[in-house]
Amino acid sequence: MIPVAFDYVRPTSVDEAVAALVAGGEDAKVLAGGQSLMPVLRLRMAAPSVVVDCSRIDEIRGIREEGDAIVIGAGTTHHAVMSSALVQQHLSLLAKATASVADPQIRHRGTLGGALAHADPAGDQPAAAAALDASFTIAGPGGRRTVGASDFFVDYFTTAVGPDEVLVDVRLPKRTGWGAHYEKFNRTAQAWAIVGVAATVRMDGGRIAEARIGLTNVAPTPVRARSVEAALVGAGDAAAIAAAAQSAADGTSPTSDQHADAEYRQHLARVLTARAVQKAAGL
Amino acid sequence: MRISVSVDGTVYEDDVEPRTLLVHWLRQGIGKVGTVVGCDTSNCGACTVLLDGRSVKSCSVLAVQADGSTVTTIQGLSTGEEWHPVQTAFKECHGLQCGYCTPGMVMSTVDLLSENPSPSEAEIREGLEGNLCRCTGYHNIVKSVAYAAELMGGGSR
Numbered sequence: 001m002i003p004v005a006f007d008y009v010r011p012t013s014v015d016e017a018v019a020a021l022v023a024g025g026e027d028a029k030v031l032a033g034g035q036s037l038m039p040v041l042r043l044r045m046a047a048p049s050v051v052v053d054c055s056r057i058d059e060i061r062g063i064r065e066e067g068d069a070i071v072i073g074a075g076t077t078h079h080a081v082m083s084s085a086l087v088q089q090h091l092s093l094l095a096k097a098t099a100s101v102a103d104p105q106i107r108h109r110g111t112l113g114g115a116l117a118h119a120d121p122a123g124d125q126p127a128a129a130a131a132l133d134a135s136f137t138i139a140g141p142g143g144r145r146t147v148g149a150s151d152f153f154v155d156y157f158t159t160a161v162g163p164d165e166v167l168v169d170v171r172l173p174k175r176t177g178w179g180a181h182y183e184k185f186n187r188t189a190q191a192w193a194i195v196g197v198a199a200t201v202r203m204d205g206g207r208i209a210e211a212r213i214g215l216t217n218v219a220p221t222p223v224r225a226r227s228v229e230a231a232l233v234g235a236g237d238a239a240a241i242a243a244a245a246q247s248a249a250d251g252t253s254p255t256s257d258q259h260a261d262a263e264y265r266q267h268l269a270r271v272l273t274a275r276a277v278q279k280a281a282g283l
Numbered sequence: 284m285r286i287s288v289s290v291d292g293t294v295y296e297d298d299v300e301p302r303t304l305l306v307h308w309l310r311q312g313i314g315k316v317g318t319v320v321g322c323d324t325s326n327c328g329a330c331t332v333l334l335d336g337r338s339v340k341s342c343s344v345l346a347v348q349a350d351g352s353t354v355t356t357i358q359g360l361s362t363g364e365e366w367h368p369v370q371t372a373f374k375e376c377h378g379l380q381c382g383y384c385t386p387g388m389v390m391s392t393v394d395l396l397s398e399n400p401s402p403s404e405a406e407i408r409e410g411l412e413g414n415l416c417r418c419t420g421y422h423n424i425v426k427s428v429a430y431a432a433e434l435m436g437g438g439s440r
Contacts, residue, residue, distance in 0.1 A: 103413025
């Protein structure tokens, strides 16, 4: 279908984008890569009065090293994220989760910031961002603020980014040398996760010294499996990992839908956590 | 809104409504009907074109977003009478049945081989995961891509 008519503005700075959103009011919508927004516009599930195209804002694109962290501009495409030597070296979990998003065409247009701000519970990068202790810079009419991952994801398709705000960048502490794996259970025809597990571990002497686990699509927001993370410390074989993974569904509140019921999603959370950690740890 | 887009080597200036999808502008605005609308849901990839050298689904991009950019459609691949090697490979390997998915398959293949000149079979299948063939003729499509890699000097592993 053809989208409902809307006004279109194309700011070249974050300040201009914020001003456009303020002027546009509640019905203004940010367009980043458009790979989630365009289908919704075509189906007329959204009818914004004005679309603020942020794809020409240079200051929100690119990947840079800042001390112990990697900072990724919100407008950086999935393809650029997964191909980045910096990301592959220091945040291999993010590279792997991003490589599993949709397909090449969509990864060429879709952006990391767009996917995070869209906050689809079945999206792959929110769980990776949660596991990687990401923090988010958000710009609004009152200036800029920083929000941690636990406060960023608020509810289904809802983040801390307000209607008159723009996500500027994502800061992720380096996990250099950590093993990583993103284990996703999905229909072959579509890349959305029925359940996904983002796992990254630091090994020491053949045993897990530290672990970070994020779960996709078992709650309105990505879930950190903190009890599993604690139980994994010292694990040195598949049996110990499987035992630690038994608590992966604790604190989850999955929905039931045509793909899987809630109980099955919790079962998947335990099974896929064990697999993801084994692969991340090389055990 | 006024846009200026280079398509298949020619610069087109046009006034478009912001809601116009790139694929609709290509077909109805400037007559590039080689690019087809398939599913209209971002799934099938039949409308794939190269936007500044990278494959995109032109049903999922606004024409205004292409302003100032370079687009290559299936109609811009051959040079004169000479076919692009990917087109030749699809013909030689019979990489099409009804042909509807072919423009998108060919454009995705061009993008895939530009990034990975010697893809394995698994890499070919993964590289084309954004393109659906409802005739399910994937086997010959994969063979076509491997042959195109060979024609272009990369070869398939």
